[in-house]
Amino acid sequence: MIILRFKSPAAWLDAVLNDFDAFLIDHAAAEKKASGMAVSMLSHYPDRTELVNAMVDLSIEEMTHFREVVKILHARGLILGADTRDHYVNALRKEMRQGTEVYLLDRLLIAGIIEARGCERFGMVAEGLPEGQLKQFYRAIAESEARHDHLFSDLALTYFERDIVEARLDVLLDREAEICAALPIQAALH
Numbered sequence: 662m663i664i665l666r667f668k669s670p671a672a673w674l675d676a677v678l679n680d681f682d683a684f685l686i687d688h689a690a691a692e693k694k695a696s697g698m699a700v701s702m703l704s705h706y707p708d709r710t711e712l713v714n715a716m717v718d719l720s721i722e723e724m725t726h727f728r729e730v731v732k733i734l735h736a737r738g739l740i741l742g743a744d745t746r747d748h749y750v751n752a753l754r755k756e757m758r759q760g761t762e763v764y765l766l767d768r769l770l771i772a773g774i775i776e777a778r779g780c781e782r783f784g785m786v787a788e789g790l791p792e793g794q795l796k797q798f799y800r801a802i803a804e805s806e807a808r809h810d811h812l813f814s815d816l817a818l819t820y821f822e823r824d825i826v827e828a829r830l831d832v833l834l835d836r837e838a839e840i841c842a843a844l845p846i847q848a849a850l851h
């Protein structure tokens with residue numbers, strides 16, 4: 662359902678492959694934030710049973726990804742970085758509208774879009790890496806991000822009518838394409 666409207670450039674993949682250590686440190690931070698985001702969602706909507714169940718599972722899965730990336734970092738003699746702002750995520754968050762219902766819809770759709778972008782970019786990394794364990798790892802990560810974008814769009818359809826979901830997604834996908842196109846090329850997920 663979530664089809665991105667901007668294709669990440671090959672120059673982005675080059676930047677990642679040229680400084681893979683920096684990319685790994687940023688990737689770890691992204692997984693940790695994804696897990697924290699899932700916990701914050703279920704804390705905000707304790708009465709939405711489907712959402713709570715989905716976010717419990719997601720927070721654990723993202724934390725498992727985090728653990729795996731931390732292991733890779735440590736095996737390479739690297740350490741975690743300090744938390745930094747993610748301009749891409751922050752720019753998308755600015756699109757969230759005020760109001761209980763629309764805020765929930767926007768949160769779900771933006772989370773799904775972020776997962777879809779993760780899927781695209783981790784998939785590019787998997788393609789760009791030489792055969793080996795790291796390539797397998799990024800393939801698996803890309804597959805799980807693909808499941809997550811469906812998870813969020815399905816949740817949106819659980820709580821909102823399809824035409825409302827599609828109309829809002831249309832607006833947000835255009836905005837995401839602009840935000841993504843304006844990102845600096847760097848060895849980071851965003």
Ligand SMILES: [Fe+2]
Nearest residue numbers: 692695723726
């Ligand atoms: Fe993840």
Ligand SMILES: [Fe+2]
Nearest residue numbers: 695776806809
């Ligand atoms: Fe994810």
